[in-house]
Amino acid sequence: MKPRSRYLDRRYFRALAGGTCALWFAWACLAPDAAAAPNVTSTADHAKFKELQRSFKSGPDVTQACLTCHTEAARQVHKTKHWTWEFLHPLSGQKLGKKNIINNYCTSVTTNLASCSTCHVGYGWRDDTFDFTSEANVDCLVCHDTTGEYRKAPGKAGHPLYVEEKDASGVVRIPVDLAKVAQKVGKTSRDTCGACHFYGGGGDGVKHGDLDSTLAAPEKALDVHMEATGPDFTCATCHATSGHNVPGSRYTPTAQDTKGPVMRGADASDRNPATCQACHGTTPHAGRDARKLNTHTARIACQTCHIPAMARGGRPTKLSWDWSTAGKLSPDGKPISVKDAKGREIYSSLKGGFTVGENLVPEYRWFNGEVKYTLLSDKLEKSSGVVPINSFGGRPDDPRSMIWPVKVFKGNQPYDPVHKTLLIVHTAGNDDTAYWKNFNWPEAARTGMAAVGMPFSGNVDFIRTEMVWPITHMVAPKENALACRECHVREGGRLAEITGVYLPGRDRATWLDLIGWLAVAATLAGALVHGGARIVAYRKR
Amino acid sequence: MERIYIFKRFERFWHWAQAGLIIFLMVTGFEIHGTYSAFGFRKAVELHTIAAWSLITLWVFAIFWHFTTGEWRQYIPTLQKVDAMIRYYLTGIFSSAPHPFRQTTLTKHNPLQRIAYLFFIAVISPVIWVSGWCYLFFDSWKAWGLDQYLSLQWVAVFHTAGAWMILAFFLGHVYLSTAGRTPLSHIKAMITGWEEVESHSPSGGTKS
Numbered sequence: 001m002k003p004r005s006r007y008l009d010r011r012y013f014r015a016l017a018g019g020t021c022a023l024w025f026a027w028a029c030l031a032p033d034a035a036a037a038p039n040v041t042s043t044a045d046h047a048k049f050k051e052l053q054r055s056f057k058s059g060p061d062v063t064q065a066c067l068t069c070h071t072e073a074a075r076q077v078h079k080t081k082h083w084t085w086e087f088l089h090p091l092s093g094q095k096l097g098k099k100n101i102i103n104n105y106c107t108s109v110t111t112n113l114a115s116c117s118t119c120h121v122g123y124g125w126r127d128d129t130f131d132f133t134s135e136a137n138v139d140c141l142v143c144h145d146t147t148g149e150y151r152k153a154p155g156k157a158g159h160p161l162y163v164e165e166k167d168a169s170g171v172v173r174i175p176v177d178l179a180k181v182a183q184k185v186g187k188t189s190r191d192t193c194g195a196c197h198f199y200g201g202g203g204d205g206v207k208h209g210d211l212d213s214t215l216a217a218p219e220k221a222l223d224v225h226m227e228a229t230g231p232d233f234t235c236a237t238c239h240a241t242s243g244h245n246v247p248g249s250r251y252t253p254t255a256q257d258t259k260g261p262v263m264r265g266a267d268a269s270d271r272n273p274a275t276c277q278a279c280h281g282t283t284p285h286a287g288r289d290a291r292k293l294n295t296h297t298a299r300i301a302c303q304t305c306h307i308p309a310m311a312r313g314g315r316p317t318k319l320s321w322d323w324s325t326a327g328k329l330s331p332d333g334k335p336i337s338v339k340d341a342k343g344r345e346i347y348s349s350l351k352g353g354f355t356v357g358e359n360l361v362p363e364y365r366w367f368n369g370e371v372k373y374t375l376l377s378d379k380l381e382k383s384s385g386v387v388p389i390n391s392f393g394g395r396p397d398d399p400r401s402m403i404w405p406v407k408v409f410k411g412n413q414p415y416d417p418v419h420k421t422l423l424i425v426h427t428a429g430n431d432d433t434a435y436w437k438n439f440n441w442p443e444a445a446r447t448g449m450a451a452v453g454m455p456f457s458g459n460v461d462f463i464r465t466e467m468v469w470p471i472t473h474m475v476a477p478k479e480n481a482l483a484c485r486e487c488h489v490r491e492g493g494r495l496a497e498i499t500g501v502y503l504p505g506r507d508r509a510t511w512l513d514l515i516g517w518l519a520v521a522a523t524l525a526g527a528l529v530h531g532g533a534r535i536v537a538y539r540k541r
Numbered sequence: 542m543e544r545i546y547i548f549k550r551f552e553r554f555w556h557w558a559q560a561g562l563i564i565f566l567m568v569t570g571f572e573i574h575g576t577y578s579a580f581g582f583r584k585a586v587e588l589h590t591i592a593a594w595s596l597i598t599l600w601v602f603a604i605f606w607h608f609t610t611g612e613w614r615q616y617i618p619t620l621q622k623v624d625a626m627i628r629y630y631l632t633g634i635f636s637s638a639p640h641p642f643r644q645t646t647l648t649k650h651n652p653l654q655r656i657a658y659l660f661f662i663a664v665i666s667p668v669i670w671v672s673g674w675c676y677l678f679f680d681s682w683k684a685w686g687l688d689q690y691l692s693l694q695w696v697a698v699f700h701t702a703g704a705w706m707i708l709a710f711f712l713g714h715v716y717l718s719t720a721g722r723t724p725l726s727h728i729k730a731m732i733t734g735w736e737e738v739e740s741h742s743p744s745g746g747t748k749s
Contacts, residue, residue, distance in 0.1 A: 288587070289583070289587070291680065292586065292590075294680060295679050295680035298680075483581075483582075483583060484581075484582040484583040484586070485581060485582040485583070488573075488575075488582045489575065489582070490575040501693070502692070502693040502694035502697055504573055504574070504575075504693075504697060505573060505574070505575045505582055506575060507694070507697070508574060508575060508697075508701065509694075509697075509698050509701065512698055512701055512702055512705070513701070513705075515705070516701070516702075516704075516705030516708070516709075519705060519706075519708075519709045520705070520708055520709055520712065522709075523709045523712040523713050523716075524712055526713075526716075527712065527713065527716035530630070530716070531716065531719070533635055534634060534635060537634075537635035537636065541637065
């Protein structure tokens, strides 16, 4: 059942229970408004603002109207990663952010911005000429829409459709009613954040493993905090945002939070409000096993036990992506798509081969919050094994390291065998070098590498890579948390690969057990021989 | 034959309660160790912990009892007649030779028993209890300033070593309980309190 219809059903039931036709009539008239106004506690009804009671030509046109009241909003957004797609890591000094890193999904936004910036909080980032100082170019609606009707159109560099268009398959696309959306703005929601974050990597659930569209209105079993008919957390309930700067980025993850819950009024400027501990503290367990369970919290991330599996909502997540097989076309030269028995795409001419999965047991790693990326400037040897796109810091003897659940995503991606670097490839676009148009790797790489001023040898090889994603969403109800035996088991436990820690039930001193068994066997043998001899001696008498 | 009242009521209760708890601790403990699966890890840990605290409580009473009654002297080791005991177990027992040790209410344990029980009290018990408490209070190591000295791995090694010693001790103990005047006489005595002993000879002591 879709969330919206459930919401209406509940309303319907209440109206009937109210018992009068008048109520029913009133409800029927008001229902569309009621359904579209989740922020009923707001003191402002934007539909009553003169500034918004007009027609709008474009997104920037709306933004300028927003800024007449929200004077600082755009400048706040300008400072955020959502706008810059750039992040200078304070410790490693690495220049990160979407603009700079290469991953092993779609690999890079460079030269593909018209397509990628569909998820930029701005309008018009098509190439280097984009004006990052323009306040009008900030897209307020993509985060603050409450109608569900606002959509940035693919290939429009972050703009929605302003005029009716037919897409390649002949489907007519309707432009968005900007005035309506503007008059109904509100707080961010799972839908607005999810419009990009659920679809990272090019599709629903592809990238993270713990974020997909099933979190728009989850059941309790999928997410105990976001349960649509329960606590109904939005993303911002945990990623408590101030001045548009959303905390809780994976570029500076908080692997360990040793402090107690954040109290109102307390100075929490050094805290990440999105950690479990920021609400639950470090000794959150109650009841019979509380003490024993609380001893786990010093070195085991809450997520390890409380997120028993990834991609639990029914949407698969991608597990691997092999770019090297891309480009196989149908006999008449058209791109093809291959699906598995469950209808999930496992091959696309544009992208290559994939493996996908759902309801997956994560891998587990020691993690201290330090993440180092492999960047374009790094020299890589194909012979030295799988290249870590990002490496998680962490060791068992480092007290800041915790055992974390992670999704490990395996890639096989374009690589320059002469210059020994990863390659930026120009995939999206209508020009002659775009891979998705011409399926020519060297041309696509030449354009990509030229755009960042890096050398390209003309040869395209493929190199195996691995990217690690911390798993932190889709927290299950406590009764679904891991049982002790999932890890405390001699063989095949979830933490079988975790070294450097003594895990009762899994570990033992084999030499000691050998001595123990020998001692027991010797005692038993002694008793048997001695007892047997006594019996024999007794019989003889 | 003479019957003497050797094990008082509390002593018998203590012995059997302790026996039950130790067996149960071994069963749950070796499951936690990963040797087999019976209760399930979580249940095994819970039960093991409950049994451990129960045994500690029992020991508090037992220690109090031993000191107030002076019975602790029963465990003072002696080398006297140890050789005779060993000789008896190696040869005499097969030829119905008389037991070299005569139980009295003041010396209820033979010299080998004294040494074995003292070993249990002075070596095995501290190993198992200290390591077990470290295990139980794992979360307090830091607060107590012990985290720099302790590692769970070594705590586990000592605790497991203690467990193996107890298992070996238990097996030997059960077997030797049949080595009384008759195979069941010691066990009967531990149940009823009364042991049948050879009549007191005028010379006393070793007897023959």
